[in-house]
Amino acid sequence: MVISHSVNLQPYNTFGVSAVAAHFANIQKREELEEAITFAEVEGLPTLVLAGGSNILFVHDFPGVILHIGNSGIRWLGGFPGSTQRVRIAAGENWHSFTKLCLDKRLYGLENLALIPGTVGAAPIQNIGAYGVELADFFVELSVYDRQSRSWEVMNKSQCDFAYRDSVFKKAGKGRYIVFDVTLELSGIWKPNLNYAALGNYLGGGKPDSKMVFDAVCAIRRSKLPDPSRLGNAGSFFKNPIISDEKFTVLSKQMPDIPRFDIEEKGLVKIPAAWLLDRLGWKGGSRGAASVHRNHALVLVNPGGATGEDILLLAQEMSSSVLENFGIALEPEVQII
Ligand SMILES: Cc1cc2nc3c(=O)[nH]c(=O)nc-3n(C[C@H](O)[C@H](O)[C@H](O)COP(=O)(O)OP(=O)(O)OC[C@H]3O[C@@H](n4cnc5c(N)ncnc54)[C@H](O)[C@@H]3O)c2cc1C
Structure with missing residues (x-):
């Protein structure tokens, strides 16, 4: 395994901000991961797992070892013909390419999660979700290196403790688990999930096939979200807040048009952070070289030349304004390093 030194991370994060990593290890095999961790421990350095860099904001240089997970391989594990199929995917595989492969193989379920940037290994970290579907819906198990027990483990769905943009991997000590492969179960029987209104409306009823969905x-996402290869961003910067029914009743008296999404937990509702930010006029706003996308108040962008600190200051100002005006603390979805 080769460890490079003084590596600029600008090409490795979709915000496109500069930050220098003292050491950078390209990991393809399990032994290489263990070697890189030993190197960091011997040198007394912190580590950070970095994959596609589409959910990370670097605010400073990183003084330790970047563990860049780039393993590859997809293993079809079989299943019940015409009903379900299990598949084990290496963490370094690209998520969107994998959803396209499933479509081509007539294995269904991941259509609503198409075009989410990043890798398969990062998908369980925040339980990626879009258009009424989340990774947990198809998840079977994953292989991780547990730095606490210094061993390779297999974790099932309940051990992963998935929730809205959350999992045990975020809750456990940062960097404890390093995901190496993920096993999913997909259906061989087509059944569209059109519960999300924007998707159902776009398709206009009827019986769409999997390619149409x-x-x-992809078309809705391309029309709403900026392409990170053209305009630096990390998708939604904040999570949608979950508040109590009582709090919602108070807010809806002030703002009768405030939207709500019902969630499984009783007595709680989810409200769109973008709506709150839009109401405060943040769409198209800017501070220094960082700005808010003109069509989407939840997407912070780097039009060129912004530092991680510029983007963080803008995000802090936005969340303070939501707290002052609505009494709601926004939580970042992006990992701030
Ligand atoms: C334009 C755009 C749109 C987006 N839309 C969505 C969306 O609709 N829904 C959604 O959920 N997300 C969305 N995202 C966020 C992002 O795509 C996902 O969070 C994605 O899973 C991140 O993958 P990554 O490989 O880039 O991870 P990175 O950004 O490299 O890492 C993210 C976090 O996961 C950790 N991590 C990464 N790989 C591993 C591993 N193998 N083991 C342990 N920890 C690991 C990192 O340490 C870091 O904390 C969007 C981002 C962009 C830029």
């Missing part, structure tokens, strides 16, 4: 999701 896949293409619709």
Whole structure:
């Protein structure tokens, strides 16, 4: 395994901000991960797992070892013909390419999660979700290196403790688990999930096939979200806040048009952070070289030349304004390093 030194991370994060990592290890095999961790421990350095860099904001240089997970391989594990199929995917595989492969193989379920940037290994970290579907819906198990027990483990769905943009991997000590492969179960029987209104409306009723849903999701995403290869961003910067029914009743008296999404937990509702930010006029706003996308108040962008600190200051100002005006503390979805 090769460890490079003084590596600029600008090409490795979709915000496109500069930050220098003291050491950078390209990991393809399990032994290479263990070697890189030993190197960091011997040198007394912190580590950070970095994959596609589409959910990370670097605010400073990183003084330790970047563990860049780039393993590859997809293993079809079989299943019940015409019903379900299990598949084990290496963490370094690209998520969107994998959803396209499933579509081509007539294995269904991931259409609504098409075009989410990043890798398969990062998908369980925040339980990626879009258009009424989340990774947990198809999840079977994953292989991780547990730095606490210094061993390779297999974790099932309940051990992963998935929730809205959350999992045990975020709750456990940062960097404790390093995901190496993920096993999913997909259906061989097509059943569209059109519960999300924007998707159903786009398709306009009828009985869409899987390719129509896949293409619709890609088209809606392309029309709403900036392409990170053209305009630096990390998708939604904040999570949608979950508040109590009582709090919602108070807010809806002030703002009768405030939207709500019902969630499984009783007595709680989810409200769109973008709506709150939009109401405060943040769409298209800017501070220094960082700005808010003109069509989407939840997407912070780097039009060129912004530092991680510029983006963080803008995000802090936005969340303070939501707290002052609505009494709601926004939580970042992006990992701030
Ligand atoms: C334009 C755009 C749209 C987006 N839309 C969505 C969306 O609709 N829904 C959604 O959920 N997300 C969305 N995201 C966020 C992002 O795509 C996902 O969070 C994605 O899973 C991040 O993958 P990554 O490989 O880039 O991870 P990185 O950004 O490299 O890492 C993210 C976090 O996961 C950790 N991590 C990464 N890989 C591993 C591993 N193998 N083991 C342990 N920890 C690991 C990192 O340490 C870091 O804390 C969007 C981002 C962009 C830029």
